Amino acid sequence: MQKVWLDRLARTDWILLGSVFTLTAIGLLMIYGIGASYETVSLIQFRKQIIALIIGFAGLITLSIIDFRQIKILGTVIYVFGLLMLTSVLIFGVTIRGTRGWFEIGSITIQPVEIAKIIFAIFLASYFARHIHKRLNWITFFGSTFAMLAYVGLILLQPDFGSAMVIVVMWAVAIAFAGLRPRAWFFLISIATLSAILLWSFGLQPYQKDRITSFLNPQADPLGAGYNVIQAQTAIGSGGWFGKGVGEGSQSRLRFLPEASTDFMFAVMGEELGFVGIALVLTLFGTLLVRVIWIGYKSKDVFAAVYCVAIVGMFGMHVLVNAGMNMGVMPVTGIPLPFASAAASSLVAGFFAIGLVQSIVVHASHEDQFSFLPPKVH
Numbered sequence: 001m002q003k004v005w006l007d008r009l010a011r012t013d014w015i016l017l018g019s020v021f022t023l024t025a026i027g028l029l030m031i032y033g034i035g036a037s038y039e040t041v042s043l044i045q046f047r048k049q050i051i052a053l054i055i056g057f058a059g060l061i062t063l064s065i066i067d068f069r070q071i072k073i074l075g076t077v078i079y080v081f082g083l084l085m086l087t088s089v090l091i092f093g094v095t096i097r098g099t100r101g102w103f104e105i106g107s108i109t110i111q112p113v114e115i116a117k118i119i120f121a122i123f124l125a126s127y128f129a130r131h132i133h134k135r136l137n138w139i140t141f142f143g144s145t146f147a148m149l150a151y152v153g154l155i156l157l158q159p160d161f162g163s164a165m166v167i168v169v170m171w172a173v174a175i176a177f178a179g180l181r182p183r184a185w186f187f188l189i190s191i192a193t194l195s196a197i198l199l200w201s202f203g204l205q206p207y208q209k210d211r212i213t214s215f216l217n218p219q220a221d222p223l224g225a226g227y228n229v230i231q232a233q234t235a236i237g238s239g240g241w242f243g244k245g246v247g248e249g250s251q252s253r254l255r256f257l258p259e260a261s262t263d264f265m266f267a268v269m270g271e272e273l274g275f276v277g278i279a280l281v282l283t284l285f286g287t288l289l290v291r292v293i294w295i296g297y298k299s300k301d302v303f304a305a306v307y308c309v310a311i312v313g314m315f316g317m318h319v320l321v322n323a324g325m326n327m328g329v330m331p332v333t334g335i336p337l338p339f340a341s342a343a344a345s346s347l348v349a350g351f352f353a354i355g356l357v358q359s360i361v362v363h364a365s366h367e368d369q370f371s372f373l374p375p376k377v378h
Contacts, residue, residue, distance in 0.1 A: 011362045012064075016291040019284045020339060020354055024053060024347070026281060027340030030268055033246040034261045045261050045342040052344035056351030063355030067363045071356065072303045075126020079147065082119035085112040086154035093158075099334065101158040111345035113155055113163045117314050118353050120151055120167055124174045125307035132302060136178040144175060162333030166317045173313035174306055231258070232326040236270030236278075243274030261342035263334055266326040281340070285319050292357055304360040311353050 028049060035043045063071075071078075089112050094104045102109045124144065131140040148171040155164040172188075180188075238244070258264065270278050289312050296308025315338050322337040324330030336343035338350050 011364065012358060013291060013295065013361050016288060016295075016354065016357065019288040019291070020351070023281065023284050023288070023339040026269070026273075026277075027265065027337075027342075028053075029246055030265060030272065030340065031261050031342045033272065034268065048344050049342055049347065052347040053351075056348040059348065060351040060355035060358065063352060064358035064362055066359060068304060068307075068356055068359040069301075069363070071122060071359075072126050072129060075123045075130075078119050079123035082116045082123075083150060083154070086116055086151065088112075090154065090157055097334065099158045099160050101160050101163075109344075111343075113158070113160055114343075114345040114349040115352075116151060116155075117163070117166060117170065118311075118349050118356075120148075121170060121307055121310035121314065121353070122356070123147065124171065124310050125303040125305075128174065128178050128306045129301075129303040132178055136175060136180055138181075140178075141175065141180065144171060160334065162321060162335040165321070165333070166314055166335070169317045170310045170313040174310045177306060177309045229325070229328045229332060232264050232267035233328050235264075235267040236327060239271040239274040239278075241274050241276055243270075243272045243277055246272050262336055263322070263332070263341070264326055265337045265341040266323045269340075270326070282319075282323075285315070285338075289316055295357060295361055299360060299364065301360070308357060308360070311357065314353070315350075 028046065031049055032043065032046045035046050089101055089103060092103065093100050094102050094109070096102050096109070101113055102111050104110075124147075127144060127147070128136075128140070131137075131143070148167060151167050152164045155167065261268070266278075266281075269281055273280075292308050292315075293312050296305040296312075299305050299308070318335055318338045321330050321333060321335045322341070325332045325335075336346045339347060
């Protein structure tokens with residue numbers, strides 16, 4: 001038994017874990033600085049993030065111990081559970097900032113869409129592992145499409161356009177990896193164009209349209225829809241090379257920057273840690289994404305490969321959209337910065353996602369030669 005545990009420790013990807021925990025530590029530092037900088041100190045979000053970290057870490061350990069092949073066979077069951085969660089939140093959930101996407105239990109709020117993203121990655125991996133042999137066929141393609149649309153439809157009803165976009169990207173990178181036929185790409189582009197027109201005409205709420213128009217021209221409404229983007233750009237630009245110091249950012253401390261600890265955490269980092277701090281954070285995210293995609297690439301298991309690709313799509317989209325909207329190059333959506341923003345559900349889900357990636361590494365077959373494993377002794 002001791003030998004088994006030592007072998008698992010030797011197989012653990014410590015670079016991946018190091019990136020995750022460093023990003024989490026930086027996020028906690030920023031959240032604490034924001035709460036402590038107010039005239040009336042408020043550390044509620046910091047405490048919630050600590051609790052989420054403990055829960056997430058426990059989940060990471062548990063999932064890394066479980067053989068990922070045992071989870072693979074539960075893909076459809078887990079997918080249905082995700083559907084039930086997304087349906088239930090529309091009926092029993094509470095509305096926060098215009099989105100009916102949270103369960104409220106006492107003082108605790110849970111956002112099921114964050115867990116649904118991980119569930120969807122597991123489903124895609126399980127589904128493709130069962131149905132793909134050499135190339136993605138039309139039946140499998142349309143099956144995955146309907147599964148994706150069911151999740152996207154329920155998420156848009158909340159409405160949560162940002163999370164719906166993440167689900168679409170996860171699906172798109174998974175089918176691209178699975179070998180989508182050239183004719184199917186033409187079909188997808190046509191459907192995406194038509195869907196965008198219909199969504200703009202009938203699906204988006206007025207405030208969501210305002211966010212898109214303010215992204216195209218923030219100065220058109222500097223005190224309304226464009227206010228958040230202008231304040232975020234001001235915060236990042238004022239940070240210089242090394243920043244103003246933790247808790248010393250005027251935009252967040254004086255509350256010019258709305259949702260500083262959640263949606264606009266990237267701007268807070270830019271102001272308080274400067275260009276050097278932002279470069280470090282982006283390097284850590286880059287390391288995380290590269291390690292996960294490498295694990296999927298080297299694995300001989302289709303489930304493991306597709307899961308890693310989908311998770312990279314999820315994390316990558318979160319970083320791209322969150323950083324982009326803070327810099328004014330993406331529309332403003334309620335997508336948190338993974339592991340760093342004060343978003344407890346997102347933090348727990350992120351640790352769960354990495355836990356399953358670690359399970360792929362720890363329980364890899366001897367044919368899977370990851371670069372961070374010791375060489376075989378013949």
